[in-house]
Amino acid sequence: MIGVLSEVVDRRAGLITVSGHLTSSGADLVRGTADRLRDAGHARVVLDLRGVGAVDVDGRAVLRELHRAFRVDGGELLIRS
Structure with missing residues (x-):
């Protein structure tokens, strides 16, 4: 069974931890x-x-678009998988 999406945010570290099934x-x-x-x-x-x-x-x-948008704005989106 695939779980519902959840995210935990560490605002200090700039970290988003995601679990579950990632749809659009x-x-x-x-x-x-x-x-x-x-x-x-x-x-x-x-x-x-x-x-x-x-x-x-x-x-x-x-996610690809988000990665591109960060790069265009001079930022970095690091994706761990």
Whole structure:
């Protein structure tokens, strides 16, 4: 059974730990969290996906776009999987 998406945010470290099934809706939630961390001054945000059981095609596309957006803005999105 694939779990519901959840995220735990460490605002001090700029770390988002994600678990469950990552769909496009879930990836949008993660994108919003990453954007808020960036807006709070984190040039580098770490996205830990080691607890994610599955990522669908649309969720993967959202993450690619988020990675690109960070790079374009001079930031860095580090994805652990």
